[in-house]
Amino acid sequence: MYRWIPFSLVDSPNGIAAVAFAKGCYFSCFYCHNPSLKTFEPEEEDLTVDDIVTRIYAINPKNIDWLTVSGGEPLFKDIDELKMIFSTAKSCGLKTTIYTTGCLPNKIEKLLDYVDSFHIDYKLDKVMTDGHTVDNRTLESIGIVPKDRLIVNTVVTELHTPDLLKAMERNLEGVNWKKTPVNLLSSSTGIAAPA
Numbered sequence: 001m002y003r004w005i006p007f008s009l010v011d012s013p014n015g016i017a018a019v020a021f022a023k024g025c026y027f028s029c030f031y032c033h034n035p036s037l038k039t040f041e042p043e044e045e046d047l048t049v050d051d052i053v054t055r056i057y058a059i060n061p062k063n064i065d066w067l068t069v070s071g072g073e074p075l076f077k078d079i080d081e082l083k084m085i086f087s088t089a090k091s092c093g094l095k096t097t098i099y100t101t102g103c104l105p106n107k108i109e110k111l112l113d114y115v116d117s118f119h120i121d122y123k124l125d126k127v128m129t130d131g132h133t134v135d136n137r138t139l140e141s142i143g144i145v146p147k148d149r150l151i152v153n154t155v156v157t158e159l160h161t162p163d164l165l166k167a168m169e170r171n172l173e174g175v176n177w178k179k180t181p182v183n184l185l186s187s188s189t190g191i192a193a194p195a
């Protein structure tokens with residue numbers, strides 16, 4: 001089940017996006033922006049994947065740059081469903097991006113031919129996810145995606161101490177990550193992009 005917004009300036013690497021929100025997530029990030037979308041239970045205002053495809057076909061690509069799939073955690077959706085959404089968007093002339101924890105690297109790999117930009121939220125397990133282990137799988141996903149198609153979102157300043165940040169940076173070096181300098185302490189969320 002999905003929700004939809006036709007116009008967003010904040011849910012893509014740049015430009016304007018239409019966003020399909022994939023409902024359902026097992027994690028418990030304390031800063032979750034979309035807690036109402038964590039449930040897997042059907043709700044009256046939910047959309048099916050066919051509804052999403054219909055909405056994508058209705059997009060005028062002169063007005064919208066990206067089709068974004070966010071969540072919830074989109075990787076908990078059936079992979080063929082995700083492929084259908086992204087391939088429909090590409091056939092309509094849109095660029096595609098996914099916002100994800102990267103918790104299922106096998107699905108990330110299957111999406112490489114369908115997704116132009118992967119926005120992976122690298123969380124430390126047991127710190128941000130209530131005991132679910134996601135850290136190593138996220139790192140594996142980061143290692144799978146070509147660096148020119150990858151954005152890693154790492155920082156919540158209320159939580160990440162300098163020591164934690166150093167530990168995360170060491171882990172990212174382990175997957176051949178190169179850090180782009182950012183002012184990590186200037187905002188509540190820092191974005192690190194590939195060098």
Ligand code: SF4
Nearest residue numbers: 025027028029032072
């Ligand atoms: S993974 Fe995303 S949707 Fe799930 S709890 Fe964390 S921020 Fe919310």
